[in-house]
Amino acid sequence: MDSNWGTSDMTHNPPSERKLSGKVAIITGGARGIGAATARVFFENGAYVIIADILDDLGTKLAESIGGLYTHCNVSIEGDVERAVEIALDWKGRLDIMFNNAGISGPDGSITNLKMENLNALLAINLNGVVHGIKHAARAMIEGQNPGTIICSSSSAAIMGGLASHAYTLSKEAILGLARSSACELGVYGIRVNCVSPHGVPSEMLMSAYRRFLVRPDLQTEDVGKIVGERGSLLRGRGGTVEDVAQAVLFLASDDAGFVTGHNLVLDGGYTSGNNQMSFIYKG
């Protein structure tokens, strides 16, 4: 398992530049998208990474490529998340970083047609999954007297209405509240709890939503990046990438963010901070 460490084919940064040397991290939803990009960045920064996902083939391949472990983990099942934490403890004797990143989009459509079973199915993953992650990571950190860090994936949709389905919006707003209350309780143990709120990052989740909404099955990552850059960002032409989010998660996971807790780090090119439709007032 550790055979890549210290060998010439490793792709780590030089030791002096590694921000997570020897840290043990779990990334839920780490098989692809933002989670996978974060797994690579964590590895490059010297962390031991456990990918916890339901995409077994992708997750296993990624874990192998970064000297990590994969565990099949449906975050809506508490026992699966508890098991992922146990794997970290069995493997390295500690858990330093929990990235509660797994999530799904939808159900689409009007609030007047919202089926409660669809809402509950989404909450089981997006919200209960995060509750499970915070609960079991915090237990391991408290029992191990290890002041680790917990990061949760919220969304720009939690800040501004109209960016995602009702169910998804509800789940992401709830995560912000849960992260803040958890930060209040866990701060006495030195455990930091923060959120990242990505926006318009062309992962599989966003690509399939855009293809559906725009009825353009041929849509490519670059097309979506362009749409977001032109219409969903104050930084004209600049949309977000999975790497942007991974770097923000790295910051929150590292000692660089040692005094940051209860925070929501928004990665949206400023979109939810202001409206540039009236920027003519700045002319002259």
Ligand SMILES: NC(=O)c1ccc[n+]([C@@H]2O[C@H](COP(=O)([O-])OP(=O)(O)OC[C@H]3O[C@@H](n4cnc5c(N)ncnc54)[C@H](O)[C@@H]3O)[C@@H](O)[C@H]2O)c1
């Ligand atoms: N892409 C964006 O623009 C954006 C914006 C805001 C928030 N987010 C959030 O970022 C997170 C990552 O999403 P992404 O954009 O990389 O999408 P993605 O679909 O590429 O990745 C989501 C990952 O979660 C996994 N997953 C789904 N259900 C799961 C379950 N029940 N148990 C375990 N794993 C499960 C998937 O298999 C996948 O690997 C999500 O929480 C998402 O809501 C994304």
